[in-house]
Amino acid sequence: MTLSNTTRRTFLTSAAALGAAGIFPGGVGMLRAQEGRVLNLRLDGDNSILDPGYMVGGTEIEAQKQCLPFLAEYVRNGDTFTWQPTAHVTRLEYVDDTHIEFELAPGLVWSGGHGTLKASDVAYSYARMKDSEWSGYFDALETVEVTGELTGTLVLSKPFAPFIMVTLCHGPGAIVCEAATEAAGGRFTTEFPAICGPYTYSATPGQRAVFERNPEWTGPAPGFDRVVCHVITEVQAAELAYEAGEIDCTELGPDSLARYSREMPDNTAITTAGQLQYMWMGMNTQHPKLQDLKVRQAIQHAVDVDSILAGAFAGTSAQSHGIVCPGLLGARSEHGYSYDPAKARELLAEAGVSGLQLTLRTQNWQERLLTAQIIQANLAAVGITVKILPMESGPFWEMGMEEAGDTWKELELWLMRFATVPDPYEATQWFISEQVGVWNWERWTNEEFDRLYDEGLSETDTAKREAIYFRMQEIMDETGAYVWINHEPETYAHRTDIEVVAAPSGELNYHRFRQV
Amino acid sequence: MSAPLSDPAAPAEIRESASRERREKLWRFLTDWQAMAGLVLVVLFFASAIFAPWLAPYDPNAMDIPARMSGPTWAHIAGTDQLGRDTFSRILHGGRVALYISAIGVSASLSIGLVLGMIAGYGPRWLDNLMLLMFDAVRSFPAVILALATVALTGPSLTVVLAIVILTTIPSYGRVARTATLALRHTEFILAERSLGASTPRILFQHIMPNVIGPLLILAAMEVPVVVSIEAGLSFLGIGVLPPQASWGTILNEGYLVIRDAPWMVIAGGIPLILTTLGFTFLGEALRDVFDPRMGRGR
Numbered sequence: 001m002t003l004s005n006t007t008r009r010t011f012l013t014s015a016a017a018l019g020a021a022g023i024f025p026g027g028v029g030m031l032r033a034q035e036g037r038v039l040n041l042r043l044d045g046d047n048s049i050l051d052p053g054y055m056v057g058g059t060e061i062e063a064q065k066q067c068l069p070f071l072a073e074y075v076r077n078g079d080t081f082t083w084q085p086t087a088h089v090t091r092l093e094y095v096d097d098t099h100i101e102f103e104l105a106p107g108l109v110w111s112g113g114h115g116t117l118k119a120s121d122v123a124y125s126y127a128r129m130k131d132s133e134w135s136g137y138f139d140a141l142e143t144v145e146v147t148g149e150l151t152g153t154l155v156l157s158k159p160f161a162p163f164i165m166v167t168l169c170h171g172p173g174a175i176v177c178e179a180a181t182e183a184a185g186g187r188f189t190t191e192f193p194a195i196c197g198p199y200t201y202s203a204t205p206g207q208r209a210v211f212e213r214n215p216e217w218t219g220p221a222p223g224f225d226r227v228v229c230h231v232i233t234e235v236q237a238a239e240l241a242y243e244a245g246e247i248d249c250t251e252l253g254p255d256s257l258a259r260y261s262r263e264m265p266d267n268t269a270i271t272t273a274g275q276l277q278y279m280w281m282g283m284n285t286q287h288p289k290l291q292d293l294k295v296r297q298a299i300q301h302a303v304d305v306d307s308i309l310a311g312a313f314a315g316t317s318a319q320s321h322g323i324v325c326p327g328l329l330g331a332r333s334e335h336g337y338s339y340d341p342a343k344a345r346e347l348l349a350e351a352g353v354s355g356l357q358l359t360l361r362t363q364n365w366q367e368r369l370l371t372a373q374i375i376q377a378n379l380a381a382v383g384i385t386v387k388i389l390p391m392e393s394g395p396f397w398e399m400g401m402e403e404a405g406d407t408w409k410e411l412e413l414w415l416m417r418f419a420t421v422p423d424p425y426e427a428t429q430w431f432i433s434e435q436v437g438v439w440n441w442e443r444w445t446n447e448e449f450d451r452l453y454d455e456g457l458s459e460t461d462t463a464k465r466e467a468i469y470f471r472m473q474e475i476m477d478e479t480g481a482y483v484w485i486n487h488e489p490e491t492y493a494h495r496t497d498i499e500v501v502a503a504p505s506g507e508l509n510y511h512r513f514r515q516v
Numbered sequence: 517m518s519a520p521l522s523d524p525a526a527p528a529e530i531r532e533s534a535s536r537e538r539r540e541k542l543w544r545f546l547t548d549w550q551a552m553a554g555l556v557l558v559v560l561f562f563a564s565a566i567f568a569p570w571l572a573p574y575d576p577n578a579m580d581i582p583a584r585m586s587g588p589t590w591a592h593i594a595g596t597d598q599l600g601r602d603t604f605s606r607i608l609h610g611g612r613v614a615l616y617i618s619a620i621g622v623s624a625s626l627s628i629g630l631v632l633g634m635i636a637g638y639g640p641r642w643l644d645n646l647m648l649l650m651f652d653a654v655r656s657f658p659a660v661i662l663a664l665a666t667v668a669l670t671g672p673s674l675t676v677v678l679a680i681v682i683l684t685t686i687p688s689y690g691r692v693a694r695t696a697t698l699a700l701r702h703t704e705f706i707l708a709e710r711s712l713g714a715s716t717p718r719i720l721f722q723h724i725m726p727n728v729i730g731p732l733l734i735l736a737a738m739e740v741p742v743v744v745s746i747e748a749g750l751s752f753l754g755i756g757v758l759p760p761q762a763s764w765g766t767i768l769n770e771g772y773l774v775i776r777d778a779p780w781m782v783i784a785g786g787i788p789l790i791l792t793t794l795g796f797t798f799l800g801e802a803l804r805d806v807f808d809p810r811m812g813r814g815r
Contacts, residue, residue, distance in 0.1 A: 236773035243776075255585075255598070255777050311581040311599050364754045366773050370598055373760045377579055388759045389671055 039224040039498070039513060040247040042238040043231045045393045046205050051188045052125075052174040053132030056397050057419065059209075059229070061171030061507045066211050066227075067195040069117055069175040071102055072168040073512075074503050081274070081422055081504045083169050087219035088117065088196075092168075097159035097460075098142075104150040109216050110177040110194040117175070117196050119144075119152035124178035126154070128186075133438060136429030137172040140457050158458035162423035170421050170503070198222040198511040207231055211510060222511035223499075233393075236366060242493060249494035249513075251506075254314040254367060257491050265493075273490035274504035275318060276325045278427065279417040281360070281375060281483040286443045287412050289358060296480030298347035299413075300337040302382045303375055303483045312370035313486060320484035322473035323420075323427040329462065330424040330469025335484055336477035344382040357385045361399065362415040364390035371415060371485065386413070400441030411441060417488070419505035424469040425456050431476065442481035449475045541806045551802030557795025561788075565611035572605035577760045585778040594784035597770055603784050606762035611788060613674070613763040617747040618740045621681035626736050629686045633693025634720050634728065638701050647694065651687035659684045659746055660753070667755040677756050681743050688739065689732055696728035730807060738800035741793035748789055764789050 047063050049055045055064075065073075069088040074081045085092040091103040108117040123144035130138045140160035145153045156163060167173050180194035181187075192201060199211035199222060211227040230247060232238040238250040243265065252260060252270070260270060283290050283299060290296055305319055321332040348354070360375060362368040369390060376386040391399070398404035400411055420427045429435070432453050433445040452468050452475075459465045476482055490506030501512035545551050564571060580600030588595045594603035636647035663680045670676055700706055701724075709719050744764075750756040751765025752772075759766070764785055771781025 234773065240775075253773075255774055259777055307579075307581050311579065311584055366598075366770070369759055373599060374579065374581075376760060377577070390754055390759070392668075395668075 037224045037515065038226045038228060039249075039510065041227060041229045041508065041510065042241065042247050042250045043209055043229040044235070044238075044251075045233060046231060047190065047203060047209060048394065049189050050192055050201075052172050052176070053129055053134055054187060055134075055171060057171060058507065061174075061503075062510065063201055063209065063211075064171055064174040065197075065507070065509050066199040066222075066511050067192050067197040067201050067214075069104075069108070069121075069196050070168065070173050071122070071175070072164050072173065073509070074165075074169050076501075081165075083164050088175075092164070095153075097161075098156040100154040100156070100164065102152055102154065105219065106150060107218055108196050109218075110180060110196045111200070111214070111216060112180060112194045114177050114180045114194045117177075118149055119146045121178050122146075122152055122175050124181075125175045128176075128181075129172055134172045136432075136435075137167045137170070137426070139429070139454075141167070159460050160457055161460065162425065166421045166423045166426050170426075170505075171507070199227065223514040224510070227510045227513075234366065239493070248498055249492055249500055249508075252491045252493050254312070254316040254488075256493075257316045257489075258314040260493060267496050268493050269496045271492045271494060271500040271502065273492070273502035273506045274325075274422075275327065275487045275489045276420045276422065276505040277417055277488045277490065278320055278323050278325055278420065279415065279485040279488065280320065280323075281485065282414050282416050282442050283481045284408075284411045284413075284441065284443055285479060285481050287410075289356060289412060292351045292353070293480050294347045294351035295353055295356070297337065298344040298351070298353075298382065299379065299384070300344075300480060300483050301340045301347065302344035302384070303378050304339045305483070305485055306339070307378075308371050308374050309486055311374055312367045313488070317486040317488045320486050322476065322484055323418075323431075324424040324469055324473060325420060325427070325487050328422060328424050329466050330473070332470060332473055336474060341378075341382050348382065348384075354383060355385075356383070357387070358412045359387045359389050359410075360413040360415070361389045361391055361396065361411070363393055363396050368415050375413075375483075400437070400439070402437035408437065408441065408443075414441070415485075416441070419490075419507075422504050424465075425453075428453050428456065428469065428472050442479065444479045444481055446475050446479070545802060545806050548802050548805070550798040551806075554795050554798025554800075554802055557791050558799050561611065561792050561795060562615065564608055564788075565615035568608040568612050572602075572608045574602040574605040576601065576605045576609040576762050578602075585774065587778075588780055595778060595780040597767075597778070597781055598774060603767065603781055606767055607764070607784055607788055610762040610764045610767055610785075613751075613757055613761065614744045614747060614788075614792065617674070617678055617681060618743045621678055621685065621743045622736050622739055625682045625685040625739075626689050626732055628682070629689025630693045630725065630729070630732055632686065633690040633695075634697045634724055636690065637694040637697025638716070638720060638724065644694070647690065651690050654683060655687045657684075660749065663750050663753075663755055672755045672758060674757050674761075677747050677750050680750070681746050684746070685739055685743065688735060692731055692735055693728050696731060697724055700724050700727055734800055734804045734807065737796055737803060740796040740800075744789065744792055744796075 043059050047060045050060055050063055052064060055061070070086045071089050071092050072083045073086045075084045088105055088108060089102050090105050091101065093101060095101050104117055104119060109115065110117065123146050126138060126141060126144050129135060130141065140156045140158060140163055142155045142157040145155055147153060177194035177196065184193040190203065195201065195214060198214055198217050198219065200214050201209065201211055203209040208231060209229045213222065213225050232241060235251055235253040238247065239252065239256050241247045242250040281303065283296050285291065285296065309315060309317060309319060318326055321335040324330040324332065360372050362372045372388045376388055379386050399407040402408055418427065418430065430439040432450050436443050436445060449472055452472050456465060456468045459468060490502065492500050492502065494500050497515055499514040499516050501509045503509065578601060580596065583596050583600040584598055586592060586596045592602050592604065594607060597603055632647060636644045659680055662684065663676070666676055666680060706719060706723060709723055747756060747763065748765035748768065751763045752769045754769065756765055757763045767785035768782060771778065771785050775782050
């Protein structure tokens with residue numbers, strides 16, 4: 001056993017040193033430099049499935065971007081985003097409307113002795129994605145033709161200009177090592193079978209994920225030698241950790257964003273990734289209590305979204321009118337119902353429903369719980385009793401999936417938020433008929449919606465495409481299964497000496513962070 | 517063991533002595549500032565919880581979103597929360613949750629612990645060993661982990677909190693009851709009862725229980741703040757009461773998340789927890805000093 005040698009004098013010395021570190025704002029930066037440039041970030045939960053075909057998304061995409069090859073990456077251009085080839089490719093370009101040629105950078109090796117990155121890995125990765133839970137991203141892709149060890153062509157089945165932005169820059173565009181993935185049984189969960197990126201990955205569940213410089217990586221060096229992502233579930237707790245100097249960058253909650261906007265803390269800057277989040281309250285159209293369209297419409301009319309935006313989001317986010325986010329083609333300025341409690345009561349009376357009791361499931365995050373409580377009060381005002389069921393992330397994200405158990409049968413109401421990419425097609429893919437029991441937890445099908453989804457993929461006329469996405473959202477309104485809530489901005493507070501790089505949907509790309 | 521002192525057939529001298537002893541104990545209690553402070557705080561706790569619906573100036577769940585997170589004013593003496601709800605009213609109603617959990621939780625665990633402890637102390641050796649093993653097994657399991665596991669299966673609710681509180685505090689009472697029973701089982705009056713053919717339940721509940729209940733009641737007073745803290749802790753972690761019900765733990769949780777914008781929520785939520793803990797601790801210690809001086813502060 002080792003005994004601590006702390007004396008009163010050493011204790012006082014240590015306390016003085018810690019106090020000095022707190023007093024001098026430069027202390028954190030100096031410490032970061034001395035420790036070999038360590039970047040401390042926040043994870044909102046454990047990464048449970050790193051496989052791009054079966055992931056939940058969010059920080060799992062962040063991990064993929066550090067460890068797996070991609071053909072393209074987002075680049076910020078003022079207030080908008082465009083794309084550029086990654087360090088994994090030397091060439092990526094449209095040769096015509098349906099053909100994208102690529103050439104991989106030579107000499108990039110997979111870990112574990114799995115050889116170099118080849119065009120056949122790209123073909124393998126995208127072929128398996130077409131059969132995965134994220135297959136919607138690859139609907140426009142017909143095949144990948146391998147034309148050489150490092151070269152190939154992505155062949156689209158129809159013209160689809162946003163393919164690079166929507167698919168190749170985003171998580172599903174990750175390339176996996178064919179040999180290693182097959183050796184792992186064709187799927188993987190919490191460990192990458194092989195990596196080929198700037199960082200290696202290791203994780204301690206419930207505590208942290210650590211990214212360290214990949215010694216085999218020959219591409220551009222990342223800005224930091226080590227990135228430690230601490231698991232901090234609550235965003236407010238992460239804000240406290242940021243203000244205490246424990247982490248260098250964190251997402252901001254609405255109240256803190258409002259406060260930071262009024263009075264910016266020292267050594268802090270704010271970066272806004274985008275508003276590509278859409279949040280809604282969903283209703284299970286197949287649940288016996290909610291099968292009647294009038295009941296669902298009554299709920300739509302009963303919820304006061306303005307109060308939610310003010311009470312739960314401190315007025316920092318825009319009201320949602322559908323799944324297409326502001327600034328994108330097809331974004332609406334209004335939706336098909338209004339806050340009207342009298343109308344809600346009338347619809348319930350017409351449906352012959354009284355004393356309705358429902359369960360509203362939500363992740364146990366502050367804004368969601370506040371939102372849920374406002375909805376609970378709104379629905380109580382029209383005679384519907386709501387029980388709020390707060391849930392951890394893991395069971396929450398599985399509850400509507402048929403393959404994850406029978407919870408989907410009990411689903412009534414839930415609060416959901418998806419992130420999307422800068423094209424409306426991505427958001428619509430989760431609600432087609434094939435997605436019932438996967439991500440379409442509202443469990444409705446509509447032939448017109450499915451047809452429009454296909455038309456939206458191939459339509460090149462902007463006005464016609466916009467009309468398609470307007471109509472698709474109208475159909476969603478008509479199901480009565482949605483109460484649109486908001487589009488939260490993904491906003492990050494960080495040290496002024498750090499340049500933050502985030503995707504429009506908010507995923508951070510650690511290896512492109514720089515100390516300035 | 518002497519005959520019951522309330523027995524009218526007991527000599528007058530003995531009755532007078534017992535009466536004098538009771539008066540002395542009461543005097544010691546009434547002149548102990550900690551006892552009185554504890555008593556006042558405990559009475560305040562009970563009164564504020566029981567009369568919360570009449571004392572609270574607002575409906576604890578009534579939202580006033582334009583007034584969200586406003587600081588203490590005459591209209592809202594403890595400020596408002598993120599939904600504009602009056603924090604003071606929520607604290608008063610949160611006291612009802614604490615009272616509910618502590619009253620039912622402590623009563624149930626005391627009753628179960630008492631019975632199990634007496635059975636362990638009076639029963640055969642193997643049963644005693646088995647009971648001790650069970651008590652130790654339950655005590656060794658952290659309450660929070662047990663709560664997390666249970667909530668994962670059942671979902672959060674006040675009933676789950678109550679069940680966790682009862683389960684995790686039974687061993688404390690059980691062990692005290694067992695020790696006291698062991699000390700009594702070979703005493704003359706118990707042996708006399710047995711030789712007269714008294715049944716085991718009669719011996720346990722009519723002769724042993726009145727003699728072991730005293731220390732358990734003192735222990736119960738000391739356990740109330742523990743139980744209140746367990747509830748507050750579980751609610752703070754989001755596995756206690758369901759929204760929108762107020763409890764001190766949820767008020768602290770909500771306040772902690774906006775501590776830089778609305779520090780009054782944490783302060784206002786923490787004060788009743790501190791006062792209740794102090795009150796029951798002072799009262800419990802004072803009762804112990806009065807009724808069991810050997811365990812007192814002077815030791």
